[in-house]
Amino acid sequence: MKITILIISFILGTIFGSLFNVLIYRLPRDISVVFPNSSCPHCGHKIKPYENVPILSYIFLRGKCSACKSPISWRYPLVELLTGLYFALCVYFFYLKSQNTIFLDIGLLVKTTEAIIFGSILIVQSFIDLDWFILLDSFNYGGLIIGILFSLTSYGFVNIKESMIGVLTGGILPSVIYFIYFKVRKMEGLGIGDIKLLAMIGAYGGGFMVLGAMFIGSVLGLLVAIPMIVKNKNMQFYIPFGPFLSIGAILYMFSGNILEKMLWI
Numbered sequence: 001m002k003i004t005i006l007i008i009s010f011i012l013g014t015i016f017g018s019l020f021n022v023l024i025y026r027l028p029r030d031i032s033v034v035f036p037n038s039s040c041p042h043c044g045h046k047i048k049p050y051e052n053v054p055i056l057s058y059i060f061l062r063g064k065c066s067a068c069k070s071p072i073s074w075r076y077p078l079v080e081l082l083t084g085l086y087f088a089l090c091v092y093f094f095y096l097k098s099q100n101t102i103f104l105d106i107g108l109l110v111k112t113t114e115a116i117i118f119g120s121i122l123i124v125q126s127f128i129d130l131d132w133f134i135l136l137d138s139f140n141y142g143g144l145i146i147g148i149l150f151s152l153t154s155y156g157f158v159n160i161k162e163s164m165i166g167v168l169t170g171g172i173l174p175s176v177i178y179f180i181y182f183k184v185r186k187m188e189g190l191g192i193g194d195i196k197l198l199a200m201i202g203a204y205g206g207g208f209m210v211l212g213a214m215f216i217g218s219v220l221g222l223l224v225a226i227p228m229i230v231k232n233k234n235m236q237f238y239i240p241f242g243p244f245l246s247i248g249a250i251l252y253m254f255s256g257n258i259l260e261k262m263l264w265i
């Protein structure tokens, strides 16, 4: 039974991942999300429903457009796989693991849904950031409001007070760092979008999640940046911080709010 639920969650996740691919491609380009139907960017070939099955179509088409044989980016199946795994992981961690009866547990369901929405926003934002070095305000503000709304139910990750502290921590702390960095180096160390993203993360998971996301995100970011700095000295390059903060927030979420627990030991 649990395996069946996990498989269904995974498949549902890949379908959402397919939708996220559309959002990641179209939103920054200002193309309508609902119309027109997906087509090959090289030859305009309209993608048929059977060519649009998450992950599987990519394998059957061997990563090429069926009409012009142009390569299809491996990012598409990657986003689908990632979203599928994330959905299944959330259902396992926040629902199945703590669910002992066969009856529907509304509280766990709300929490699982919250985790899925939170991660979904971060997946879309991260891939847009990788392509365009921007984080969309609509998702930052929308996510922030959704996070606060979840905190108003008694089943969310945090209560309303913790959520508000989270928004403030996510908004103020990186702003101070931004300001100091700007004064010292006369350039932006992190983007305004990153600050809004951290405020959104705070609305979902509270101040500790902001700290966790910033710490893990910075360590991961440095691990990627140091080899790049060594390779091309004096070269200016820009690494989007959004994906690292997102990975940090998700890892922190799955750690079960480890910072807060350590504080009370």
Ligand SMILES: [Zn+2]
Residues within 6 Å of the ligand: 040, 041, 042, 043, 044, 045, 065, 066, 067, 068, 069, 070
């Ligand atoms: Zn084509």
